Amino acid sequence: MARKTNKPIVVGVDRSPAARVALEWAIDEALVRDCAVRAVVVWSVDVTREPPWEPVEKIRARHARELDDTLAEVTRGREHLPRIVPVVIEAAPAAGLIEASEGAAMLVVARRAGQWVRRALLGSVSSACVKHARVPVVVIPPSDEPWEGAEAASEAEGSEDVAGAEEWPVDEQAPPGR
Numbered sequence: 001m002a003r004k005t006n007k008p009i010v011v012g013v014d015r016s017p018a019a020r021v022a023l024e025w026a027i028d029e030a031l032v033r034d035c036a037v038r039a040v041v042v043w044s045v046d047v048t049r050e051p052p053w054e055p056v057e058k059i060r061a062r063h064a065r066e067l068d069d070t071l072a073e074v075t076r077g078r079e080h081l082p083r084i085v086p087v088v089i090e091a092a093p094a095a096g097l098i099e100a101s102e103g104a105a106m107l108v109v110a111r112r113a114g115q116w117v118r119r120a121l122l123g124s125v126s127s128a129c130v131k132h133a134r135v136p137v138v139v140i141p142p143s144d145e146p147w148e149g150a151e152a153a154s155e156a157e158g159s160e161d162v163a164g165a166e167e168w169p170v171d172e173q174a175p176p177g178r
Contacts, residue, residue, distance in 0.1 A: 007035060008035055008037060009036070010038045010100050012093070016110065018142045020070065022108050023074050023108075027074070027081065034082075036083040038085045038087055038100065040089060040097060042090075042091050043089070063088050064086070067086050068086065094129055094132070098133050098134075101135050103135075106135055106138055107129055109138070109140070111141055
């Protein structure tokens with residue numbers, strides 16, 4: 001008899017503390033669901049950080065090392081782990097994560113704290129994932145920021161799939177009438 005395999009959880013990973021929290025959440029969720037985690041780092045050549053003559057393969061290898069280091073750091077000391085598959089993709093961040101999540105159980109991304117002007121001008125990877133991914137998207141707030149339902153709802157605003165959706169912390173009940 002063929003063994004049933006659960007769809008993996010895809011999580012976007014970078015060097016930020018928020019992404020580490022998202023990875024930890026994805027690992028915990030994968031243990032509950034008995035599935036694998038696909039830890040994805042998406043990169044593109046950034047001429048503000050890398051010299052234009054640096055070989056692309058060298059940049060890719062650096063991102064792969066950074067992903068391995070992050071995985072080692074987050075999994076250190078854990079007694080139980082799901083199967084974790086590291087994936088390195090060259091693409092724009094949101095597009096790469098959306099592509100990597102095709103056929104997955106869900107996509108987990110971190111929302112970074114930052115100035116609202118910067119987010120409005122440059123866009124948001126988590127917002128783009130919520131709007132365009134074809135799988136459920138879990139957006140993990142920055143760990144140093146308290147949960148703010150209004151801000152979480154505003155991130156989803158404009159998405160056809162979640163328009164009008166409200167979120168409540170697990171330990172609170174929905175308002176009466178819901």
